[in-house]
Amino acid sequence: xxxxxxxxxxxxxxxxxxxxxxxxxxxxxxxxxxxxxxxxxxxxxxxxxxxxxxxxxxxxxxxxxxxxxxxxxxxxxxxxxxxxxxxxxxxxxxxxxxxxxxxxxxxxxxxxxxxxxxxxxxxxxxxxxxxxxxxxxxxxxxxxxxxxxxxxxxxxxxxxxxxxxxxxxxxxxxxxxxxxxxxxxxxxxxxxxxxxxxxxxxxxxxxxxxxxxxxxxxxxxxxxxxxxxxxxxxxxxxxxxxxxxxxxxxxxxxxxxxxxxxxxxxxxxxxxxxxxxxxxxxxxxxxxxxxxxxxxxxxxxxxxxxxxxxxxxxxxxxxxxxxxxxxxxxxx
Amino acid sequence: xxxxxxxxxxxxxxxxxxxxxxxxxxxxxxxxxxxxxxxxxxxxxxxxxxxxxxxxxxxxxxxxxxxxxxxxxxxxxxxxxxxxxxxxxxxxxxxxxxxxxxxxxxxxxxxxxxxxxxxxxxxxxxxxxxxxxxxxxxxxxxxxxxxxxxxxxxxxxxxxxxxxxxxxxxxxxxxxxxxxxxxxxxxxxxxxxxxxxxxxxxxxxxxxxxxxxxxxxxxxxxxxxxxxxxxxxxxxxxxxxxxxxxxxxxxxxxxxxxxxxxxxxxxxxxxxxxxxxxxxxxxxxxxxxxxxxxxxxxxxxxxxxxxxxxxxxxxxxxxxxxxxxxxxxxxx
Numbered sequence: 252x253x254x255x256x257x258x259x260x261x262x263x264x265x266x267x268x269x270x271x272x273x274x275x276x277x278x279x280x281x282x283x284x285x286x287x288x289x290x291x292x293x294x295x296x297x298x299x300x301x302x303x304x305x306x307x308x309x310x311x312x313x314x315x316x317x318x319x320x321x322x323x324x325x326x327x328x329x330x331x332x333x334x335x336x337x338x339x340x341x342x343x344x345x346x347x348x349x350x351x352x353x354x355x356x357x358x359x360x361x362x363x364x365x366x367x368x369x370x371x372x373x374x375x376x377x378x379x380x381x382x383x384x385x386x387x388x389x390x391x392x393x394x395x396x397x398x399x400x401x402x403x404x405x406x407x408x409x410x411x412x413x414x415x416x417x418x419x420x421x422x423x424x425x426x427x428x429x430x431x432x433x434x435x436x437x438x439x440x441x442x443x444x445x446x447x448x449x450x451x452x453x454x455x456x457x458x459x460x461x462x463x464x465x466x467x468x469x470x471x472x473x474x475x476x477x478x479x480x481x482x483x484x485x486x487x488x489x490x491x492x493x494x495x496x497x498x499x500x501x502x503x504x505x506x507x508x509x510x511x512x513x514x515x516x517x518x519x520x521x522x523x524x525x526x527x528x529x530x531x532x533x534x535x536x537x538x539x540x541x542x543x544x545x546x547x548x549x550x551x552x553x554x555x556x557x558x559x560x561x562x563x564x565x566x567x568x569x570x571x572x573x574x575x576x577x578x579x580x581x582x583x
Numbered sequence: 584x585x586x587x588x589x590x591x592x593x594x595x596x597x598x599x600x601x602x603x604x605x606x607x608x609x610x611x612x613x614x615x616x617x618x619x620x621x622x623x624x625x626x627x628x629x630x631x632x633x634x635x636x637x638x639x640x641x642x643x644x645x646x647x648x649x650x651x652x653x654x655x656x657x658x659x660x661x662x663x664x665x666x667x668x669x670x671x672x673x674x675x676x677x678x679x680x681x682x683x684x685x686x687x688x689x690x691x692x693x694x695x696x697x698x699x700x701x702x703x704x705x706x707x708x709x710x711x712x713x714x715x716x717x718x719x720x721x722x723x724x725x726x727x728x729x730x731x732x733x734x735x736x737x738x739x740x741x742x743x744x745x746x747x748x749x750x751x752x753x754x755x756x757x758x759x760x761x762x763x764x765x766x767x768x769x770x771x772x773x774x775x776x777x778x779x780x781x782x783x784x785x786x787x788x789x790x791x792x793x794x795x796x797x798x799x800x801x802x803x804x805x806x807x808x809x810x811x812x813x814x815x816x817x818x819x820x821x822x823x824x825x826x827x828x829x830x831x832x833x834x835x836x837x838x839x840x841x842x843x844x845x846x847x848x849x850x851x852x853x854x855x856x857x858x859x860x861x862x863x864x865x866x867x868x869x870x871x872x873x874x875x876x877x878x879x880x881x882x883x884x885x886x887x888x889x890x891x892x893x894x895x896x897x898x899x900x901x902x903x904x905x906x907x908x909x910x911x912x913x914x915x
Contacts, residue, residue, distance in 0.1 A: 326737070366733065366740035372748060374706055398733050400757050401698065402784040405658070408698035416704060425732050427759040427779055429786020447759055452734040454761020457811070458804065464796035472790065472804070479789070 305441030306420045307488070309392040310513065314359040314541060316390055320530065320577040323354050323570060324396070324517065324550030325363040325380070329371070331555045333562040343368065344376035348383045350554060353563040354570045355388040360546055362515075364396040381417050392420035394515065394546070398447060400425030406435040414439045421445060423493055423515070426476050430484060437489050443513070444490055446480050448505060449473040451495020451518045473501075474508055481509035491515055496547070499525070499532035506533050511543045519573070520552030526573060530580035539583050547577055637773030638752045639820065641724040642845065646691040646873060648722055652862065652909040655686050655902060656728070656849065656882030657695040657712070661703070663887045665894040675700065676708035680715045682886060685895040686902045687720040692878055694847075696728040713749050724752035726847065726878070730779060732757030738767040746771045753777060755825055755847070758808050762816060769821050775845070776821055778812050780837060781805040783827020783850045805833075806840055813841035823847055828879070831857070831864035838865050843875045851905065852884030858905060862912035871915050879909055 304312070314320060327343045329336070336342040351361065361384055368377040384393055395417055399409040413422040413436075421443030424433060436444045449459055459473040466475055480490045494505045496518030505514065514533045519526050526547065535543035553573070557565030636644070646652060659675045661668070668674040683693065693716055700709040716725055727749055731741040745754040745768075753775030756765060768776045781791055791805040798807055812822045826837045828850035837846065846865045851858050858879065867875035885905070889897030 364737055364740075366731075366737045366744065369706075370740040370743040370748065372706070374701075374704070398731070398757075399698075400732065400759070400779075401730050402782065405696055405698045408696075408702040411702040412698065416702065425730075425757050425759050427732070427757050427790055428782050428784060429789030429791070431784050431786040433786075447732075450734065450760050452760060452763050454763040454765075457761030458759055458807070459761070460797075461795045461804070461807070462797040463793045464801055465792075465794040469796055472793070475793070476790070 306392055306443035309420060310359060313391045314544060317356055317358060318578055319357055319359045319574045320545055320547050321358050321570060321574045322360040322362050322546045322548040323358050323553050324548045325361060326367045326550045328367065333558050340371040340373060343371060343373045344379050347380050349563050350566050351384055352387060353567040355391065357570045357574050358391055360392045360394055362394040362396050362548055378417065394421040395419035396423045398423050398425050400428050400432050402428060403431045403435055406432050410436045410439060414442050433484060437486055440487060442489060445493050445515045446476060446490060448476045448492040449494045449501050451497035455495065477505045477508040481512055496529045499528040502529060502532035506543060510535065513544050513546060515546045517548040519547050520549035526576040527580035530577050534581055539581060549573055638724055638775035641752060642691060645723045646876060649688055649690060650910055651689055651691045651906045652877055652879050653690050653902060653906045654692040654694050654878045654880040655690050655885050656880045657693060658699045658882045660699065665890050672703040672705060675703060675705045676711050679712050681895050682898050683716055684719060685899040687723065689902045689906050690723055692724045692726055694726040694728050694880055710749065726753040727751035728755045730755050730757050732760050732764050734760060735763045735767055738764050742768045742771060746774050765816060769818055772819065774821060775823055777823040777825050777847045778808060780808045780824040781826045781833050783829035787827065809837045809840040813844055828861045831860040834861060834864035838875060842867065845876050845878060847878045849880040851879050852881035858908040859912035862909050866913055871913060881905055
């Protein structure tokens, strides 16, 4: 198996002085990147880094151990909880922990979405859930879905929240404010950061699908983000991309631009994305082993598979089916 | 004084069927917007809505009452706190509340930045601070700086967090995921939403300053966001824009595209933006009364004006100076 970030940068751009072709960057910007690169100091992230495994190592190991490309998204909505828990925001931890217990051997990662906790003053429950996941599924990395995007000094605070407070192994980010809104997360060596690239919601077209006149080759905005993430922004091989499952052709386009980045792909299941088409478009590997993997997220279809007492069994059944569909679609 | 949103939509686009010139929208997208518009149900936001004042009413009233265009940004960093509070994350509320007490008659708004609370597990302190501001400065609106940006169902959770849990009067948002990541906030009638448009950090150029080949007139990305916010996205006059203070020419450009939207302008003070140039570029009004106002944010220059026991006096002095500079720059 190829280690994507086994101690050496995957894209050692600032060592070789090379840039990805077709990327328009000013000298000022390159110098800015260099400076950031040089002044980076390793910060020991919480928990996992101690074991020496970075996010991509963990992801590969979980993918292998559980034979899975499936990520279960933890978007707890008390109104959808099964009888006994229904409507009770104090049961968010209990519900999510039971889903984790039922699926820990079936997933390559978990993805708690922080808004669903914040809306219910449930940050304490999220902290407990993170601990629970580390305890019962120590081999499964956790992606905190927060889509943060802010200037450097504020980004540092958000990075502390994600990696120190919650001990997440990776986080989702918005690229709208540019490089220096991403860089602070990369100072946490070994942690992953997934940039929003092409989202599958109806409004995803509004900005992401615009064609850029001012960049060589006139890429679409999302293609430009993919180039930046595969190239000059990916200082230590920590970046990935978020690409919606609705349009497999766009997953394939992103994969062509970013051959090795892990793609986090929401939208399979309740949102209608096709599991097999997603894997075919996005997964790359040899002999069944990933060289450019996909993390296919399903949230509601798993969490709310049943509203009865059998919700854990039902969640496990759906997770198993989805895992097997995804696995079967991998070219061997 | 012209009420920007006194019960009637400022831009009743979907009543007249007119669209802003030069905005490229597909029929599908218009129909999507219409549908959203029609199915919107008024949701009573926390606290302020009860008094019948919406965000823009409150902002105008505070601007008039305090003779101010100044927003004090609340970005608490315990390491920068004065002696006696320094380094103690449990004193975040105390520090911020004392800054508020010292400046409540000098500002048109406050802007707590949520990352600085979340990094320290201080959501409870933020809740108390919001209550404190409503009590000692009931005439001053509060903008929760969170820069959220996510799909509809998740955006609903973030909107609940901002408007119900914290009782904010407005929130900052990222437009990267498009219209349906913004719409859920507008269902909270009377609440404001500021979209990131042109940010003044070094990486602000990376995406925002790209020229769009696929939109009529080939605007820059940030100009396109300004058009959308002034035009088809602004269903009920609730939108504003975030524009950095570093480049007054770009503030003027945004103002030309969005003549009536409130502009939230960070970067004056510690970040080096020039107060007078900012007002000249962005503020529009007659007889000293705003028709297109600016909300000029200063955070660190006010908060950390002194590291001694006199920090409240020093904060007040800097806030007063900045307020007077801004006020003096308003054309009469």
